[in-house]
Amino acid sequence: AWLDAGIVHFSTLGWQNPEWVPEGNATGAARAVTHADLPDHAYWEEWFPADWVSEGRAQIRLWFYSQCFMAMALVGRQPYQSVLTYENLLDETGREMHKSWGNAIELNEALDRMGADVMRWLYCEQNPSQELRFGYSLADDVKRRLLTFWNSVSFFVTYANIAGFDPAKPAGELRPLDGWLTSRTSAFVSEATASYERYWTPGVIDAFERFVDDLSNWYIRRSRRRFWDGDETALRVLWEALRTSLQVIAPVMPFLAEQLWRNLVPKEKSVFLEGWPEPGEIDETLNAEVAAVRQVVELGRQARAASRLKLRQPLRRVVVAGADGARSHADEIAEELRVKQVEFGDVEASELRVKPNLPLLGPKLGPALRDVREALARGEFDELDGGRFRVGEHELSPDEVLVERTGKEGWAVASTDGVTVALDTALDPELELEALVLDLIHQINAMRKEQGLELTDRIRITLPPAQTELLRHEDWIKQETLAVEIEIDGASAEPRIAKA
Structure with a gap:
């Protein structure tokens, strides 16, 4: 059996076959089962070696080995350029699947209940070097996450139809937020392309989901009034971002991508007939600034939630420390957090407690851990940038300490990775x-x-x-x-x- 598997890329692709034979592969047991032609040697030269093959890890010593052995013996070359192996497939709780246990899932049933694209997404988002989980609860979570993108396309289509949007018309002058989305889209194309090129689908999924979060929860939400007013430039920038992202994610979710694509472009064109998008200019500084703003806003919302202040309650001011990149976006922070004033500087409205992360610092410091622990408890440390701390001669990284900031009376505080946001909770x-x-x-x-x-x-x-x-x-x-x-x-x- 493994001899047959090892020579399949020779026997079916016409190796050393002088001429093309119509239905030449329909011989023996294959007769009347297939009408496949037997190609000639020129065709074999065109397709050998394969760009990529994939199977479970157990095939390393079986199918992959057989292919490699036979190819090296016959032509002295590897039969494939890249190999992707993956671990066993388990149910969503981590158990093996067995019909007798009642946790086996038939393929047709899974396709009907979750859909082919959701199934592909489940496989693609998991690290293939670890055991793969599969089940309907996991599929429902994927559907929930993909719904954000679906709703983004639906939002665009609704307002584009109201405004009579014409994609053939060029965009007008870009506002800073438009420039950011354009740059962010280019960064997404670049990041996802690099992951595709090394066959790392978890990287593609991660890049896409972070991009969709930025697209939906920042650009669309920050631009709603422009869409209400039929702003052609905002519609054009959003259309370009959606169109490009569909081209990039189509290999992972081909059916959904094609459906959404037909809502954005003329019906006769398929997303799979488009060329691969080239990333445009990436403004790293602007991207970093908006990322800093989003971090500040998220911390501000955490502080509100901790103090049980609803988002619809305006506040007088917020103080931000450790996010210098967000300084030029104070107005956006004020709008997002519903505060009248944004200040950048030291946060004196919080009390800082730092404890050692024992599983990490214990092996690193050894006997010195006791002195460092006691110094932290007494508050004898220096706070450095980037969430680092210095205790005596020891510099501690953010993951080596457990940091807790609590707000003083009248303040709500949240902090992470060296960034602190303090909300003045006094009301008038x-x-x-x-x-x-x-x-x-x-x-x-x-x-x-x-x-x-x-x-x-x-x-x-x-x-x-x-x-x-x-x-x-x-x-x-x-x-x-x-x-x-x-x-x-x-x-x-x-x-x-x-x-x-």
Whole structure:
């Protein structure tokens, strides 16, 4: 059997065969089963050696060895340029699959329930050198993550149709956020291409998911008002990013990519007939700045959550330390965290506690660990950049210490990797009123959706007398809800809306 497997790339590809034989492979037991031609030697020269072969690790001493042995014996060359092996496939809990255990999954059943693309994604995102997990709960998680990208395409299509977007028209002058997405897309193409070239699909998946997070949770969300206004440049930049990302991820999820592609380009064109995208110019500085801003915003949200302050409650100020790259983006930070003022500098509103990460520092320091531990407990250390600390003659890296920052009275603090964000949690009547306005805007927009109103429909709002004070921000409410009129009705106990 292994002789047959070892020479398959000779016997089926026409090695030393002087002429092409129609249906020449349909001999013996294969007769009437296949109509495959037997190629000639020129065809074999074109396809030998194979670029890539893949099978389970057990085939190293079986199929791979047989191929290698026979090829070296016959032509003195390796039969393949690259080999990818992978470990055994287990169920999602880590057990072997057996029908008698009730955890085996038939291929057709899996294809029906999770889909071929989700199955491919499950395999591609896992490290092939470790045992692979497979199951429906894992598939549901993949679907949830892919939904973010699906919704991003759906968002674009909705607003592109409203605006009559024409992809043939060139983009106008780019704003800084547009330039960032263009650069970020190029960085994604470059990173994913490098992973493909070394057959490292976990790297492709990781690069794609980080890109989609930036695309959806930063560019689209930060540009919503521009899309509401039909901004051609924002639509063009988003279209380019979506189109390019589909080209890159299509080998992993071909069916979904083709479906979404047909929503973005003329119907007769397939994503698989397009050339591979070339990365454009990458602005590393801008990419790093936005990454720093996103880290600050995430820490700010963590601080809010820890202090049980809802995001719709505006605050007076935030203090940021350790994120110098975000300094030029203070306005974006203020908008995202709903604060009036952003300050960069030392955070004096927090108390710092540092403990040794014993599993790492124990082997490294040996007997000196005791002195370092006691010094940390007394607060006798220097905080360095990048999350490092110095205790006496010892410099400790971020993973060698456990850092805890707690906010002093009236402050909410979060910290990681040398970056600290402190929110001033003190409230005043004006901040509390703005929170009520934001709550009302959220409520009105939910009512619009419940009543099935179109995105462009204008409305009239009726408020109860108890909410009269909110009219101090009447223009703001109108702008955020597409309202043309707001009135007070003494007979009303709850807000009401009606299409204008």
